[in-house]
Amino acid sequence: MGEQRHDLGAAFAWLARAMIKAEEPVLRAHDVEMWDYAVLTTLERGPAPTQSELAAAVGRDKTRLIPILDRLEARDLLRRTPDPADRRNRVVALTAAGRELAASCREAIRAVEAEFLADLSPGERDTFVAVLDRLADEVREG
Amino acid sequence: MGEQRHDLGAAFAWLARAMIKAEEPVLRAHDVEMWDYAVLTTLERGPAPTQSELAAAVGRDKTRLIPILDRLEARDLLRRTPDPADRRNRVVALTAAGRELAASCREAIRAVEAEFLADLSPGERDTFVAVLDRLADEVREG
DNA sequence: GTAGATAATCTACCGCTGTTTATCATTGGT
DNA sequence: ACCAATGATAAACAGCGGTAGATTATCTAC
Numbered sequence: 396m397g398e399q400r401h402d403l404g405a406a407f408a409w410l411a412r413a414m415i416k417a418e419e420p421v422l423r424a425h426d427v428e429m430w431d432y433a434v435l436t437t438l439e440r441g442p443a444p445t446q447s448e449l450a451a452a453v454g455r456d457k458t459r460l461i462p463i464l465d466r467l468e469a470r471d472l473l474r475r476t477p478d479p480a481d482r483r484n485r486v487v488a489l490t491a492a493g494r495e496l497a498a499s500c501r502e503a504i505r506a507v508e509a510e511f512l513a514d515l516s517p518g519e520r521d522t523f524v525a526v527l528d529r530l531a532d533e534v535r536e537g
Numbered sequence: 538m539g540e541q542r543h544d545l546g547a548a549f550a551w552l553a554r555a556m557i558k559a560e561e562p563v564l565r566a567h568d569v570e571m572w573d574y575a576v577l578t579t580l581e582r583g584p585a586p587t588q589s590e591l592a593a594a595v596g597r598d599k600t601r602l603i604p605i606l607d608r609l610e611a612r613d614l615l616r617r618t619p620d621p622a623d624r625r626n627r628v629v630a631l632t633a634a635g636r637e638l639a640a641s642c643r644e645a646i647r648a649v650e651a652e653f654l655a656d657l658s659p660g661e662r663d664t665f666v667a668v669l670d671r672l673a674d675e676v677r678e679g
Numbered sequence: 680g681t682a683g684a685t686a687a688t689c690t691a692c693c694g695c696t697g698t699t700t701a702t703c704a705t706t707g708g709t
Numbered sequence: 710a711c712c713a714a715t716g717a718t719a720a721a722c723a724g725c726g727g728t729a730g731a732t733t734a735t736c737t738a739c
Binding site: 477483 | 698
């Protein structure tokens with residue numbers, strides 16, 4: 396029979412769905428949608444020079460990003476300011492409140508993840524997370 | 538600052554998308570859609586006693602499964618036969634051709650996966666795949 | 680045998696997603 | 710000053726996904 400394991404693609408897809416489902420109530424407790432959270436965490440690494448770049452970084456279509464930014468800006472979690480150097484561009488940056496909320500969400504998410512990985516040995520957990528992160532990086536760049 | 542790694546959910550989602558994209562041309566070469574392949578591999582482990590169960594195992598809605606089964610049955614890759622014990626149920630089973638095609642696809646997919654994991658050390662690869670498979674199992678059952 | 684439940688099927692519907700098109704402001708080069 | 714290109718935005722569109730109700734065939738319980 397050879398290997399009885401699942402296909403990587405199927406395993407990733409199931410796990411993605413399961414994690415999203417597990418994280419959803421946590422985010423809802425913070426009044427944050429999944430895509431809101433994706434935007435917040437992306438901006439945590441620094442302001443986005445243009446909305447198009449932000450959309451690409453978040454992995455979302457740029458036209459779909461706009462209502463999300465509208466909502467977050469209305470809540471004072473981020474700000475869109477015209478780039479003085481090229482006023483066509485809107486620089487998107489977190490406010491202090493946005494940074495706080497992002498950190499708070501991240502912490503809660505990490506707790507969910509910890510429980511999810513609780514059955515693994517410390518060694519397994521470390522290499523699994525490290526490899527996963529590395530592969531994700533490769534996929535994001537290349 | 539704590540951890541700088543990605544969220545697990547995001548990593549899983551990106552990797553799932555990347556794998557599906559990488560596998561797509563391979564499947565297309567075999568004249569098989571992604572969902573066709575999911576059905577074939579699920580049936581490889583044994584016939585499905587009902588279509589509802591098959592839909593759940595594949596992770597697809599039962600009404601959406603029907604056209605897929607129609608197509609695969611038309612190609613003589615599987616067969617729907619009324620269960621003699623309960624003729625409401627259709628037992629779905631692979632034909633010999635279906636088994637062959639599934640095996641052929643699986644082999645090609647495994648090659649794609651091997652390349653995807655090529656940069657990992659053997660130890661990393663083994664524990665990563667093992668853990669991934671275990672977690673996927675947990676998620677499927679619970 | 681009649682009533683209620685279940686399986687497969689079909690159709691209609693709603694929601695999410697990406698794409699396309701048009702519009703407007705701004706920029707840079709000529 | 711003019712014109713092509715770019716960024717942000719909005720509206721219309723098509724594709725895909727699940728859900729719900731109706732239909733038909735079948736089973737189980739009474």
